[in-house]
Amino acid sequence: MILTVTPNPSLDRTYELPALERGAVLRAARDRVDPGGKGVNVSRAVAAAGRRTTAVLPLGGPEGALLGSLLGAHGIEAAGVPVTGSTRVNVTLVEPDGTLTKVNAPGPDLSPAEAEALLAAVGDRSAGADWIACCGSLPRGLPPAWYAELVARAHRAGGRVALDTSGAALTAALRERPDVVKPNAEELAQAVGRPLSTVGDAVKAAEELRGRGAGAVLASLGADGQLLVDATGTWFGHAPAAAVRSNVGAGDASLAGFLAAGGSGPAALAAAVAHGTAAVQLPGSVMPAPSDLHPAAVTTTDEVPLDRVLSEPAS
Template sequence: MITTVTLNAAIDKTYYVDDFRLGQVSRAAKMFSFPGGKGVNVARVAHLLEGPVTATGFVGGHNGRFIEEQLTRQGIPNDFVAVEGESRLCLNIVDAAGQSTELLEPGPDINAAHAEAMKRKLRSLAERSRIVTLSGSLPKGLPASYYAELVAVVHEAGALAFLDASGDALVQGLAAKPFLIKPNEQEVEKLLGKKLERESDLYGSIHQLMRDGIRCVVVSLGAEGSVAGCDGQLYRIRAPRIEAVNTVGCGDSFVAGMAVAVHRGDSIVQALKLATASGTANALMPEAGNVRTEDVGRFLNEVSIESII
């Protein structure tokens, strides 16, 4: 099984507004509303890719019940920890040029009892899982070290931890040595404390992170694809060229593809191909964290991967 963890689950609303301007009334041409948060997006795409997945995390209030009900309706098993307060709303406004403007609520406060309940829940799920993905921001009340604590729980249960976080949560999470991390260029610079002037500067940085105990490091380069290091080998991945509709959720779809492929025992190259194809397919969808399997299949043959010495 694959377990996805979303500590700050949300209802994601995407508004398509042809003439969006600050300080004026705008009318949406269309709107989509889905259970969201990065880990929930991972769960949905993993489910669409026919991976056995269960979603967990914190939910609260009416919004939390909506998240659980909609996931169940979509056929995605879920087992959340209920907390006081309301799960957040995340608004994404897409204008006629395809530019996104996001408004993200903070979400509920998490107390010590909730944090311990989440560890117990995760331990139970991780014992039945091969892979656990930990994605997104930490809600108020949790220390920056909390992801490191959860990675330790995952390891104790015998599962692989995929960590897709940023800032101090990622920095401190590295201490627990997750199997996979997925920073962007700016986050790699923060992790290593140095400026990267050119793409080739990433190579030594990724090798350093692998030497530090991270078996798989994927650095996103946006539309240019990614550079990955897995078990000591570097790869340059180039994504198919497309006209993107909505890029929110592409990273989550990448993580989902990677998790599904590793879960079923694919080679690292095949896993990187499925991950890249899934991330690209998400960009064609108006909603975040969604793919058409026919798009994923088509893009699998168009992903280019070369080994870097």
């Protein structure tokens, strides 16, 4: 069972537009609403694979009620913590060439009592969890050290933690030695305070995060593939994508595949790449089902292309 924690979940509304024209009245060709937030997306991908998952998250207002209902429709047990503020609504505008314009709301301001209730809910639900995936930005009211406290409590209870966040929250949590961290290239560059121009730069940055406390680093490099750096070595994984429709949630799908495949080693990396590649070929934030995966197309190797220039250098 994979337990996910999403401190700042959302309803994700996606509109596919014939063209994006500033100042005009636009009519969407298609639209959809999905339960959102990085941890929620991990749960959705796990559930799509037929695995058990529980999502711990704050829920507030009619938006929170709808989010909880959508999670149930996806086969996800929602361990919702009631909060005073309303759950946020994020909007994604998709153009025919795949260009995305995203508007992310800030989310509610959680009180100290609500922040503690969220931590307590994780503790109540973590027994029997193979992994606890803590994902996404922190809402207003939660200090940067909130994830660090969660990791510390989980470790004291014998749990394994995968962390997908950035900035000050990541820096603080590294001191509590999360078992896996999953940055993308931009977040990895931000964490080490320097630009990353090549795969070799990304490897060095991942090694630095391990030196600061991360047990393993699973780094998404976009179209250039994914890296896994842990105590046993470094692996590189890649798979071609026929057509990119949306990259929303692709990193979350990757983390779900990685954890569902055991959370360590090249086989788990291959699962991460297969899930991420499938996700970018689906609309909105749709998570891949087993029929969408093409594991035979994935290449993993310990011969990492260190000199390969990243297609979108992180700065």
